[in-house]
Amino acid sequence: MKDVIKISTVAFNATWGDKQVNLNRMLGYVDAAAAEGANLIVFTEMGLTGYDDEEEDKPQSEKMQTKLAETVPGPSSEAMAQKAKELGVYIAFGLPERDKDDASVIYNAACVCGPEGVIGSYHKIHLPFPEPHWATRGDEPFIFETPWGPVGLGICYDTYCFQELMRYYAAKGCRLYVNCTALAKCHGVALGSTTLEAGSIVNQIYIVSANLAGKDLYNDFWGGSSIIGPSTKFWEAEYFAGYPFTDPRAAENRMYTATVDLTLATREKFKPNALIGGATDFRPAVYRKLYEDLLQDPKFQE
Template structure:
């Protein structure tokens, strides 16, 4: 039996890139001491997220745009060393900026994903990605997505069909913007965050790591709730709404085999019956 110790982070990151790297370095060091081999840091952990998702004046120049082959990502890879580390950042690509997530080891970049689904006014700050794909890593085949991507079943399904054994979703998921609950534990957007995590793992019968921002930034109050979910949709570790690290150990291959033995959701698909219209659905 070969087990994998993995962890998902809920932590507060801001606009100061050097401070963010100091936080990331501390988290990686602590995870390494715990024997973690796969670590997921939140969306926009390198440079911070947006101050607001409203069409308002509460905007700044946004996070620093970093090149995928630039010194900052090389620095992250150096910190990762023998570990596999996933982290969100603002990607510079020519004139465009993308809300992206990168997977690195000390050997360099293993995979990169540009956020496809953009909530509210996020498209005013970022261009949209156009694909989902899985890739091989030292800890197994991984598929990545960012925050709102997980609200769409097709996102995780595309990764699972591309062979992903582990889905990693990094987020800057806030609490509700209207009728906010006094306690984040009771917040309806937190409940949705948790439901999506469990559903995406269960329907695709994959292991699921969910990292998220914690604390506040601008007008946003993040729900934390980093977690590790098994292929049956059961939560193995969860930070709750506070900052923290959710750590779990699992034999991934055995967990997938057990979950898919009787009712294999990918195996038992009937795609010839899914006559899905491609046109837009009106609100």
């Protein structure tokens, strides 16, 4: 398994509602990233179409996200896959995905393509306002295999407010977590960078985060795409590329690239600990009991 990987992440000012323009721009960024030697290129949540919802009383069938949604594989993912094959890279990008079996079901999704073609897609598990106006919740994690080991993927709210997903990926051996996101200034100053840094520290994992930048339909997005990982300083996180969300330089539409050494993602809490009989500090059997107790409450049942 390889340990050193070069990653590019794009702070992307999507053109709202113009899929072809956004796709062409993303393909151009992939060319540029590959020319710099990048192995993995990450784009934002809903980068293919733009993020913002329209008026709440507009029927779901008339929403921009519904109209522009595609299946995976589909036209845009196939175009990305062809580029990934041509350049020998991995690409993650956000889009509204139409369910293959029920065209009325749309997911807030992130598609992953690699040298072998379309690898698959992740459906966002946690949907904040206003996404339930057009999207259906997913219910499965998504790990894709690379020469650098398994990589886990989440989208925005999944990452900032529900640490279970990143913790699961780290316990499964992922040294790298991809966060496709659309974090707007209306979400406040603390949510994004604070939780990404904490996630990297407590899980000893690298996080590559790609955020929308600038004005969408009406929201102003932070930008702040970054590559964060474990520091050589004990229990600290390091920015290997990019900026925290609230940094004045973060809002520009630009690409950040860094080479990182994944061996720093030690994930000690998930390794056998001789002091406790060879078990791990991480205790899923205990957590299962806690969650089974919570499931007795109807409000937590699906």
